[in-house]
Amino acid sequence: MTRYAMVVDTRLCIGCGDCVIACKTENKVPDGLNRDWVMEATHGRYPHLGTEFRSERCNHCAHATCVQSCPTGASHYWGETNIVQVAPELCTGCKACIAACPYNARLIRPEGYIDKCTFCVHRVEQGLEPACVSTCPTRCMHFGVLDDANSEVSRLLASRDSYCLLPETGNEPQVYYLR
Amino acid sequence: MKRREFLKISTALGGAAVLPSALLSGCAEPPAPPGSGKVTMTPTICEMCFWKCAGFVHKEDGEPWKVVGNPEDLHSHGRLCTRGTGGLGAFLDPDRLKRPLLRVERNGEQTFHEASWDEALDYTAEHLKRIAGKHGPESLAVFSQCFGAQHFRHLARAYGSGSFAEPDYAQCRAAREVGFFLTYGETIGSQERTDMANSRCIVLIGTHIGENLHNEQVRTFTEAVGKGATIITVDPRFSVAASKSKYWLAIRPGTDLALLLAWMHVLVTEGLYDKDYVARYTLGFADLAKHVAGHTPEWAYLETGIEPETIRRTAREMAAQAPATLVHPGRHVAWYGDDTQRVRAVAILNALLGSWGRKGGLYIPEQVELPEYPLPAYPEPKTTWQDAHGGKYPFAYSGVTNELIGQSSGPDARYKAWLVYEANLPVSVPAVAEQIRQAAADLELCVVVDTMPMEVTGYADVVLPECTYVERHDPLRNDPQRRPSLALRVPAFEPQYDTRPGWWIARELGLRLGLEKWFPWKEYREVLGWQLEQVGSSMAEMERIGLKSFPRRNAEYLAPGEAYAFPTPSGKIELSSRQLEEEGFDPMPRYTPPEVAPASFYRLIYGRMPAHSFGRTTNNPQLFQVMPENCVWVNPLTAGDWKLANGAYVRLKNQDGVVSNRVRVRVTERIGPDAVFLVHGFGHRTPRMRLTDGVGASDNELITHIRIDPIMGATGMRSNFVTFVGDEA
Numbered sequence: 001m002t003r004y005a006m007v008v009d010t011r012l013c014i015g016c017g018d019c020v021i022a023c024k025t026e027n028k029v030p031d032g033l034n035r036d037w038v039m040e041a042t043h044g045r046y047p048h049l050g051t052e053f054r055s056e057r058c059n060h061c062a063h064a065t066c067v068q069s070c071p072t073g074a075s076h077y078w079g080e081t082n083i084v085q086v087a088p089e090l091c092t093g094c095k096a097c098i099a100a101c102p103y104n105a106r107l108i109r110p111e112g113y114i115d116k117c118t119f120c121v122h123r124v125e126q127g128l129e130p131a132c133v134s135t136c137p138t139r140c141m142h143f144g145v146l147d148d149a150n151s152e153v154s155r156l157l158a159s160r161d162s163y164c165l166l167p168e169t170g171n172e173p174q175v176y177y178l179r
Numbered sequence: 180m181k182r183r184e185f186l187k188i189s190t191a192l193g194g195a196a197v198l199p200s201a202l203l204s205g206c207a208e209p210p211a212p213p214g215s216g217k218v219t220m221t222p223t224i225c226e227m228c229f230w231k232c233a234g235f236v237h238k239e240d241g242e243p244w245k246v247v248g249n250p251e252d253l254h255s256h257g258r259l260c261t262r263g264t265g266g267l268g269a270f271l272d273p274d275r276l277k278r279p280l281l282r283v284e285r286n287g288e289q290t291f292h293e294a295s296w297d298e299a300l301d302y303t304a305e306h307l308k309r310i311a312g313k314h315g316p317e318s319l320a321v322f323s324q325c326f327g328a329q330h331f332r333h334l335a336r337a338y339g340s341g342s343f344a345e346p347d348y349a350q351c352r353a354a355r356e357v358g359f360f361l362t363y364g365e366t367i368g369s370q371e372r373t374d375m376a377n378s379r380c381i382v383l384i385g386t387h388i389g390e391n392l393h394n395e396q397v398r399t400f401t402e403a404v405g406k407g408a409t410i411i412t413v414d415p416r417f418s419v420a421a422s423k424s425k426y427w428l429a430i431r432p433g434t435d436l437a438l439l440l441a442w443m444h445v446l447v448t449e450g451l452y453d454k455d456y457v458a459r460y461t462l463g464f465a466d467l468a469k470h471v472a473g474h475t476p477e478w479a480y481l482e483t484g485i486e487p488e489t490i491r492r493t494a495r496e497m498a499a500q501a502p503a504t505l506v507h508p509g510r511h512v513a514w515y516g517d518d519t520q521r522v523r524a525v526a527i528l529n530a531l532l533g534s535w536g537r538k539g540g541l542y543i544p545e546q547v548e549l550p551e552y553p554l555p556a557y558p559e560p561k562t563t564w565q566d567a568h569g570g571k572y573p574f575a576y577s578g579v580t581n582e583l584i585g586q587s588s589g590p591d592a593r594y595k596a597w598l599v600y601e602a603n604l605p606v607s608v609p610a611v612a613e614q615i616r617q618a619a620a621d622l623e624l625c626v627v628v629d630t631m632p633m634e635v636t637g638y639a640d641v642v643l644p645e646c647t648y649v650e651r652h653d654p655l656r657n658d659p660q661r662r663p664s665l666a667l668r669v670p671a672f673e674p675q676y677d678t679r680p681g682w683w684i685a686r687e688l689g690l691r692l693g694l695e696k697w698f699p700w701k702e703y704r705e706v707l708g709w710q711l712e713q714v715g716s717s718m719a720e721m722e723r724i725g726l727k728s729f730p731r732r733n734a735e736y737l738a739p740g741e742a743y744a745f746p747t748p749s750g751k752i753e754l755s756s757r758q759l760e761e762e763g764f765d766p767m768p769r770y771t772p773p774e775v776a777p778a779s780f781y782r783l784i785y786g787r788m789p790a791h792s793f794g795r796t797t798n799n800p801q802l803f804q805v806m807p808e809n810c811v812w813v814n815p816l817t818a819g820d821w822k823l824a825n826g827a828y829v830r831l832k833n834q835d836g837v838v839s840n841r842v843r844v845r846v847t848e849r850i851g852p853d854a855v856f857l858v859h860g861f862g863h864r865t866p867r868m869r870l871t872d873g874v875g876a877s878d879n880e881l882i883t884h885i886r887i888d889p890i891m892g893a894t895g896m897r898s899n900f901v902t903f904v905g906d907e908a
Contacts, residue, residue, distance in 0.1 A: 012401045014389040014419045016789035017805040018261040024801065025245040025264060028212055031804065042417075046814060046848045047429035051422035088209040122212035135247075137258045137394055138401040 002081045003062060003146040004119060007153045007162070008055050009178040012140035015040055015053030015101070018130035019141065023057075026120065026131035033107045035117040055132065055141060058105040058117035059165065059173030060084050069100035078121050082174050085121065088113040095105070102169045119143070126152055145172070187674035211385045215860060216240040221671035222249070222725025224326070224656050225261035226648035227269070227662035228792040229347070229369060230393050231656050233726040234259055236267070236649050236671035241268045243672070246649075249726050253395065253660055254370065260392040260806065261790050268801030269630065269647045270672065274868050276632055276644035276678035283293040291642070292684050296679065296687070303641050304691030306624040307338065307596065314595045316340050317560045323600035324607075327645065329654050330685035331600045336596040337689060337697035341560030342567060342594065344578030346607040354893040355575050356514045358522030363535060364746030367508045368544065370658045375399035375507075378538040379500035381411040382493075384435055384525065386509040389419030393510070409500060412491050413438060416784060416812070416856050417849035426493050432782050432854055433515055433773025433897065434483040441479030441522035442494045444471040446531050451498035453533030460743065461530055463755025463766075470755075470767040482772060501532040503539025516886025516895035519574070521770040523756070527768070530752045536737035543736065544659035546727050550713045552706045555696050567593055572892035573762045580608045581885070587618035596624040600681070601645075603633040606794040606863065609896050628684060631798065632867035644678045651680035652703045655710060663729040665714070667707065667721040669705065698740035701877060764890055773898070778832060780793040780900035781817065785878035794860035797871040810845035812856035821903050828906040831855070833881040833899055841906040842876035855901060857881075 007030045015038045023029065023036050036057035043050050062082045067075045074090035075097050077083065086097075091113035098106045098114065120130035124143075130135065133141040144151035149158075153176075156162075161179045191221060220235040223246065232255035237244045246266045250257030259266070279299035280291040295304075310318060316339030324345050332343060347353075356366040367373075376399040388400045400420070404410060410424040421427040430438060446452045447468050457464050476487035483490075497504045506528045512518050519520055534540025564578030567586050572579065584604065586593040597618070606889060619625060619638035627639035636642045645651075649671045656666040674680065682703035684780055689698040700706055708718040716727055737743055744750040748758065760766040776782055790806040791797055811831060813823055823829060825846040831839040840862045850856050862877025886895035 009405070011423065012405055014392075014397065014401070014789065016261050016392050016397075018259075018392075018789075020805055021261050021264040021790075021801055024804070025267065028210075028244075031800065034804070041381055042848055044848060046417070046851055047415045047427065049422070049427075049848055051417065051419070051849065053419070053422075122214060135258055135264055135759075137255075137260050137392070137397050139258075139398070140401070143572070 001062065001077075003174060004081055004124070005062065005146040005174045005176060006119070006130070006152045007142040007176045007178060009140040009142075009156075010052045010054055012138045013053040013055060014138055016137065016139055019055045019137055022135035023117070027118070029115070030110055033109070033115070035115065047169065053080065054177055056103070056165070057132075057175065058084060059103055059171065060117075060119055061150040061171035061173050063170060063172045065102070065169070065171055066097035066106070069096045071096060083119045083121055083124075084116070085118055086114050086116060102166050102171060103173070105123055109120050117154045134137065142147045190778075193242045213244070214239060218244070218751055222667055222722065223649055223671065224668040225259060225263040225266055225287055225667050226326060227266050227796060228393070228628075229325070229397075230254060231261055231658065231666070232259055232394055233656070233666040234263065235725060235753055238671065243270060246664065249428040249666070251726050251728060252666065253662055253664065254658070255394045256398060256881065258394070258398070260394050260397070262392065262792055262796055263394070265535050265801035265805075267649065268799035269796070270649050270675070272631070272798060272800055274632065274798055274870070275630055275647070275676065275678070276636070276642060277678065279644060279677070280636075280639070280642035282640045293906045296677070298685050299643060300640055300684075300691055303624070303643070304688055306640075307688070307692060310596050310623055312341065315561060317342065317562045318593065318595040319598060320344070320587065320594040321598045321600070322580065322583070322602040322604060324602040325600070327651075327653050327681040327764060328540055328600045328802050330681040331598060333697065334685040334689050334694070335598060336557040338692060339558045339560055341563030342583060343564060344580040344583045346580055346602055346604075348577045349579040349581060349892050349894050350513055350608060350896075351511045353513075353575075353577065353891055354518035354888055355508050355510065355522045357576070357891040358519045359526050360805050361519070361574065361753065361758055362526035362530070362747075363752055368659050370544065370660045371396060371508065371510070372541050372544045373399070373505055373507060373658070374539050374542045375505060376402045377721070378403050378408050378503050378505045379539055380411070380497055380504040382411045382413070382497060382504070382506040383420050384413040384439075384507065384509060385450050385514070386507055387414065387418040387420055387786055389423075390787045390789060391510065392787075409496050411496065411881050415851055415854050416786075426489065426496075428489065428493070429481070429851060431484040431718060433783065436517065436521045436768060436770045437474070437482035438485060439521070440471050440474035440768070441476045441490050442497070443467070443524070443528055443531060444474045445476065445494035446498055446897075447471055449495070449622055449665045451495065452531040453501060456502070456533035457531065459740070460745065460752050461754050462749050462751035463744045463753060464765065466755040467527065474770075482770070497532060500539075502534045502537035504534055505529070505531070505540050506534070513888075513893040514895050514897040515773060516888050516898075517771060518888050518893045518895060519890040520765065524768040527754050530754060535752070536743070538736050542661060543733065544661065545663045545731050545733065546659040547663045547665050547714060548656050549655065549657050549665065549710055551710055554699070562593070568892065569662070572890065574891045576891075579894075580604070581611055581887070581894055582892065584608065584611050584614050584618060588614065588621040592621060595622060597622055597626065599625070599627045599635055599639070601629055603635045603794060605634040606860070606877065606879050608880055609894055610885045612880070628681065630678070631795075632865055633794075634863065634865050637865065643684050644676070645681050645684065646674035646678035650674045650678070652682060652707060655707060661735060662731060665711070665716070665729070666726040669722050669725075753894065759890070776853065776900045780834060780902045782897070783831075783833070783878065783881055783899045783901045784850075784854050784856045784897065785859045786856065791858075791860050794863060797860055797863060797874070798868040800870065803870045807870070807874065808843065809858040809861040811876065812845050812850040814850050814852040815846050816852045817855075823903065829899040830904045830906055831881060832878060832904045833883060833901050834884045837881055837883055838904060839876035839881055840873060840894055860904065
């Protein structure tokens with residue numbers, strides 16, 4: 001499996017939501033739904049505070065419980081990679097994947113099928129970065145192949161302290177946050 | 180993928196058996212991947228804020244798809260911000276103004292009648308002619324904002340008016356420009372000349388880059404953060420920038436000048452200032468040293484609440500990184516009525532650090548030498564906005580909105596007609612609600628040009644609907660910046676509904692007013708084409724590339740020891756200002772303590788959020804989804820005192836008894852217990868903007884007390900206090 005990863009530098013993220021609008025316009029996501037979102041976490045007591053912003057989405061897990069739980073094969077890996085896709089023509093809207101996803105990363109389209117972040121594979125195929133990454137005005141987001149030690153994402157993860165969300169699930173999430 | 184094949188066969192059965200209400204066999208025809216149709220790109224200049232990033236409107240099979248930044252553009256480096264990325268929402272907004280509207284009286288009640296363009300333009304021109312004959316053309320006041328205003332200022336100048344005012348002046352950055360102009364002989368400008376990408380230390384005072392999503396400002400600030408620059412943020416609120424800072428100074432609101440004077444005190448008394456720079460380029464250092472002698476960190480502690488040791492340590496950090504230390508000039512600086520003087524203190528502090536004209540401080544911007552399209556000189560207006568100021572504000576460089584509005588009612592009113600372009604006065608100008616109502620009753624003509632049915636259209640006799648920026652040509656963008664460039668806005672779509680481009684509306688009015696010699700062209704692209712040819716380009720080239728860069732003529736920094744004459748009267752950086760003294764003002768920034776909040780009241784702090792540009796974008800259907808409403812930020816201690824639950828609705832009542840719309844409470848540590856914070860631009864009262872009408876609270880309505888800067892007319896807005904009342908709605 002070729003592992004694609006996204007790396008978000010929380011030191012730079014300002015929580016502006018540009019990634020959300022970029023995804024919605026690029027992927028024509030219907031009104032009221034979004035495939036990515038921004039979290040704000042504040043800790044401490046005034047005036048001794050820390051705030052972290054995080055752009056979150058499907059973690060494209062290397063052991064994706066959504067793929068395992070899908071009874072129809074609609075949720076599947078894109079080729080021999082960790083990029084999780086949903087094939088609308090196979091999806092029955094049963095929502096097993098929604099129950100199986102630890103990240104609440106899936107949404108129901110008005111047409112009835114399940115939708116989610118695709119890592120913009122239609123762009124990745126053309127050698128482009130996902131829309132959110134290429135739009136971010138702070139350049140806090142990075143995308144690439146984790147198995148290539150020289151890729152930007154590998155170098156960032158090697159040189160900076162990082163974490164994933166809910167690693168205890170064993171899903172092996174592939175969206176990383178730099179501290 | 181064998182497993183997938185297997186499951187595919189079982190799909191229909193499993194799905195039908197388990198969930199009969201869901202899809203039986205999946206989506207019949209899966210949507211094609213985005214961009215797989217025929218994609219076309221049209222150059223544009225974003226109009227979602229004043230930053231004006233160049234980009235490309237993408238259409239897929241003729242349908243609107245997305246807007247993406249132009250990689251050659253230094254305003255954005257190819258990355259539009261949240262608002263710019265959502266720009267097509269302005270085009271797609273179903274609540275747009277669609278047809279010209281004329282106020283008519285039917286059965287004793289006033290209402291709008293949908294008119295043809297001929298009807299609306301004839302009406303407007305007829306009344307403008309009558310008013311020019313009766314009161315003189317100088318009785319027309321023009322209120323404008325945004326890039327397209329140039330067409331209407333041109334029309335008004337040709338008509339003979341000399342009265343122009345923009346909320347951008349008195350309500351926003353003018354005190355900054357005047358403060359720096361008095362000190363350096365030059366202003367900061369839009370596309371601030373800050374060299375943050377190279378800064379080793381950045382000081383932000385009440386300016387919240389991050390919430391302020393000014394593209395290049397955010398990019399360079401975050402680049403500095405990434406490179407480990409020392410960030411010092413002064414803000415009573417734990418802003419986004421504060422969360423990126425080594426030092427967050429949670430200052431007592433209104434005491435910034437005390438902190439600035441104490442910082443100068445430390446630099447001067449400890450000899451940490453740039454002695455060569457100060458000796459070579461400045462005037463009045465001895466006066467300054469004397470002035471700051473008493474302003475010790477211990478004195479400032481009592482005013483600001485910031486520990487003396489923190490004041491000393493941060494001053495030393497600034498000096499250690501100088502001249503690559505930027506004390507940021509800010510942008511919206513109309514706070515307390517002494518704003519020019521406070522900004523002067525920022526300007527002087529930068530001079531002590533030697534940062535003006537130095538790498539990592541403030542660079543020297545350039546723009547393209549672009550000839551104006553040849554037109555006859557405008558008639559000389561008998562009176563201008565300066566007369567409206569009546570001798571006040573000697574250093575004003577543009578009209579003060581509040582003054583012009585205030586002189587638009589009563590029998591002796593200076594102004595009998597208004598032309599309002601994209602300036603939603605009731606929401607963007609504080610403490611003038613009553614004057615606007617009075618003016619609306621007394622004006623002989625009120626013309627509003629806008630794309631949206633903003634509140635101000637409700638006061639209009641004529642509403643002229645402009646098409647949005649992706650449907651029109653506008654003047655070339657030629658902003659002073661690091662590398663000169665020209666950018667072009669080209670229509671990607673035909674004007675929708677019965678809307679028209681601003682240049683067309685202005686020209687049609689001009690022709691009807693007999694001003695054809697100022698409109699000798701038929702299409703605005705003739706003007707653009709002529710200008711482009713003067714600089715070796717063409718419409719054909721620019722319609723393809725959208726943005727063209729030009730070489731710099733001079734260096735962007737001062738050379739070491741360079742003999743440089745600043746464009747001030749003395750040719751030096753004026754630490755002590757003779758110009759101010761001659762007009763009866765303090766030559767040095769003098770601190771006055773702020774007003775104290777009445778018991779049970781909290782200082783109202785307002786600001787920006789990245790998803791919206793003031794009140795202009797809250798109805799944008801794309802941006803609405805990211806931020807539909809504002810909340811009032813309340814410290815947990817305050818929330819406990821008032822039993823306010825997170826997410827519950829309250830209303831705010833200010834010191835003058837004005838009560839806001841209902842607004843949700845956000846209980847957060849990010850604001851101190853003596854203040855509340857509200858994002859500006861919400862609380863619209865315009866039913867025709869269906870998404871945003873009545874949603875959230877308006878800070879502008881609660882800002883009934885303004886303190887006007889006597890030097891240049893800025894309307895200080897941070898002296899308002901609010902308390903909580905229940906939501907009985």
